[in-house]
Amino acid sequence: MNWHKLGRVFAPDGTKWWAREYATLPTVLPLGGNMVRVYYASLDNDKVGRIGFVELDIRTPDKILFESAEPCLNVGTDGTFDDCGVNPSCIIERDGNFWMYYVGWQRCERVPYMIFAGLARSADGRVFERIQQTPILERTPAEPFLRSATSILPDGNGFRMWYVSAASWILVDGVQYPEYAIRTATSLDGVNWSEGQLCFSHEGGQEYGFGRPWVIRDDDRFRMWYSIRSRGAPYRIGYAESGDGLKWTRKDSEAGIETSDSGWDSEMICYSCVVDVNGGRYMFYNGNRHGQSGFGLAALAK
Structure with missing residues (x-):
């Protein structure tokens, strides 16, 4: 597997009140032909996260054809699980509507944050409303701290x-971070989910967790891309395969994409979203500082 980088696609110019910086977790909705809509999360001056989107022709990714003027999903009511920020996670079409699964987060006193998964719906894919004020993935005895970043x-x-899950915290350079694992769950209605089953956890040593799994299914296997978090090293993109979606074989050396020698993605690559568009397979991903430098695009070499 080898990905050919096509360059940075988008980073906010800082003129919008809700999008001063960052374009994190690019999440793609194909619109037909070569057109795609890419949802992302930006931060305002108070570091509060909201979701917006851009539209582009994937053949000319350096030309943004439309950019949302206002967020398509705002933060939750004070005191709810998503009152400090929302990030897109994945989007599906169902019953003539668009269902956006999102990351909702709260800042905390004793640990940096809590993160759980929410769900919002839209008739047009441009303005979303929550289905409820509580997460669709709540705390469980096995997963008390974090259940989010879904791929469905x-x-x-x-x-x-x-999705990513955490049952404990560790200190890394004096800062607490969750110890992440990747789990899988099932649902009949897309709202109520089974208890998560462990797919794999970190390998220890310098590695202590993962960010955003993204799963696609080809005829003979499931494929997953995810972000690997390690002590003393920025995020990098890993890769795994599975025959049943539960038992995975990590093949990180076959991910086929690394940081660049210089530029917007020279320090870090993370939060990949892989999508098939008009006969080609593409990866949208974040670069330096978890998306502060924006998101870019790579095409799978044939």
Whole structure:
């Protein structure tokens, strides 16, 4: 597998009140032909996160054809799980509507944050409303701190999800971080989900977790891209394969994409979103500082 980088696609220019910086977790909705809509999260002056989007022709990714003037999903009510920020996670079409699964986060006193998954719906994909004020993935005894960053596929009469989970915290350079694992769950209605089953956890040593799994299904296997978090090293993109979606074989050396020698993605690459558009396979991903430098695009070499 080898990805050919096509360059940075978008970073906010800082003129919008809700998007002073960052374009994190690019999440793609194909619009037909070569057109795509890419949702992302930006921060305002108070570091509060909201979701907006851009539209582009994937053949000319350096030309943004439309940019949302206002957020398509705002933060939640004070005191709810998403009152400090929302990030897109994945989007599916169902019953003539668009369902956006998102990351909702709160800042905390004793640990940096809590992160859980929410769900919002839209008739046009441009303005979303929450289905409820509580997460669709709540705390469980096995997963008390973090359940979010979902990737969802149709599965028989229902849906299957892969997501990041945390059951403990560790100190890295004096800062607390969750110890992440990747789990899978199922649902008949896309709202109520089964208890998560462990797919894999970090390998120890310098590695201590993962960010945003993204799963696609080809005829013979599931493929997952994810971000690997390590002590003393920025995020990098990993890759795994599975025959059943539960038991995975990590093949990080086959991810086919690394940091560049210089520029916007020379320090870090993370939060990949892989999508098939008009016969080609593409990866949108974030660069330096978890998306502060924006997101870019790579095409799978044939």
